[in-house]
Amino acid sequence: MSYKGIADFRSDTVTRPSEEMRKAMYDAEVGDDVFSDDPTVNKLEELAAEKVGKEAALFVPTGTMGNTIAMVLQVGEGKEIILEEKCHILNFEAGNISRIARAVPRALPSDRGKIPLDLIEKNIHTTLRDHMTTTRAIALENTHNTWGGAVLGLDYLEKAADLTKKYNLNFHLDGARVFNAAIALKVDVKEIAKHFDSLMFCLSKGLSAPVGSILAGTKEFIKEARFVRKYLGGGMRQVGVIAAAGIVAIEKMIDRLQDDHRRAKLLAEKIADLPHLRVNPQEVETNMIMVTLNSMTSDSFLKKLAAQDVLALPFDAKTVRIVTHKDIDDNDIERAITAIREAVR
Numbered sequence: 029m030s031y032k033g034i035a036d037f038r039s040d041t042v043t044r045p046s047e048e049m050r051k052a053m054y055d056a057e058v059g060d061d062v063f064s065d066d067p068t069v070n071k072l073e074e075l076a077a078e079k080v081g082k083e084a085a086l087f088v089p090t091g092t093m094g095n096t097i098a099m100v101l102q103v104g105e106g107k108e109i110i111l112e113e114k115c116h117i118l119n120f121e122a123g124n125i126s127r128i129a130r131a132v133p134r135a136l137p138s139d140r141g142k143i144p145l146d147l148i149e150k151n152i153h154t155t156l157r158d159h160m161t162t163t164r165a166i167a168l169e170n171t172h173n174t175w176g177g178a179v180l181g182l183d184y185l186e187k188a189a190d191l192t193k194k195y196n197l198n199f200h201l202d203g204a205r206v207f208n209a210a211i212a213l214k215v216d217v218k219e220i221a222k223h224f225d226s227l228m229f230c231l232s233k234g235l236s237a238p239v240g241s242i243l244a245g246t247k248e249f250i251k252e253a254r255f256v257r258k259y260l261g262g263g264m265r266q267v268g269v270i271a272a273a274g275i276v277a278i279e280k281m282i283d284r285l286q287d288d289h290r291r292a293k294l295l296a297e298k299i300a301d302l303p304h305l306r307v308n309p310q311e312v313e314t315n316m317i318m319v320t321l322n323s324m325t326s327d328s329f330l331k332k333l334a335a336q337d338v339l340a341l342p343f344d345a346k347t348v349r350i351v352t353h354k355d356i357d358d359n360d361i362e363r364a365i366t367a368i369r370e371a372v373r
């Protein structure tokens with residue numbers, strides 16, 4: 029249900045914690061997590077690792093920090109990482125690859141997040157010549173935010189993983205919304221995660237926790253990740269108060285993502301029937317809709333929606349993003365359709 033009468037479709041990050049999360053936070057048993065003494069954080073990390081089928085996991089404050097730690101450990105100074113050109117790590121994480129990991133990004137084009145495998149292979153540098161650095165890692169994003177929540181399928185992931193094995197590269201997943209991908213593919217999330225050496229997923233997006241993400245991988249990797257988190261200033265103390273909501277997120281909030289997907293599809297189909305707007309419902313695979321405006325700018329369109337207490341996000345001058353999530357119900361979808369119809373009239 030919308031919060032204070034505003035149907036907020038800007039992002040799934042706007043979700044408020046559920047009552048159950050707030051109660052769990054209140055009741056959480058805590059300790060000093062820098063000493064590994066916080067039982068609630070320890071429980072969350074065990075649960076998260078088990079959920080994605082990895083040996084260990086680390087609770088981090090943000091997805092950006094999780095990805096940054098992975099860049100430091102999986103790539104390293106002066107080495108190259110292959111990424112998709114519109115990915116979050118490269119475009120929306122304030123230059124973490126260069127500033128912190130001091131690594132070299134090699135950005136490649138894609139078909140909705142899928143970089144052609146032959147293009148990846150052509151861009152892997154293995155021989156160290158005195159004017160060329162070597163490729164150390166590949167990172168993919170599933171679901172892909174800028175590509176409107178597009179899903180990378182298991183077949184593609186398997187083939188990409190084969191390449192990483194062939195060239196002995198580290199393979200990282202920005203899985204901020206990996207549970208949306210698993211729901212869309214109708215598979216256990218482990219089937220996605222198993223292809224990667226490390227993955228980050230967010231508790232604070234569709235899963236609705238107020239704060240936090242998880243970085244998962246081998247025990248050795250997570251031991252090192254803990255150290256990197258510390259020097260990035262992410263060693264938190266009685267953080268079980270937040271981790272408690274993360275536990276509820278993993279235990280209770282995954283299956284309901286299918287409602288978000290259903291609503292996004294429905295809304296996309298309705299928008300596709302309206303004049304002056306372009307949307308391809310076939311491309312709405314998860315909880316995001318990218319709408320192209322034929323005759324209006326994003327700003328003027330969004331102002332008209334906001335006047336009716338419906339919010340969405342400008343992506344560029346002619347594209348807006350609409351995201352469904354826990355705090356959007358069927359009634360909000362109807363409100364959005366009415367507001368959009370009115371805005372393009």
Ligand SMILES: Cc1ncc(COP(=O)(O)O)c(C=O)c1O
Nearest residue numbers: 090091092093116169173202204
């Ligand atoms: C695909 C993707 N990766 C990483 C992040 C970063 O997460 P955070 O905002 O918690 O740093 C986001 C946030 O929107 C995202 O969409």
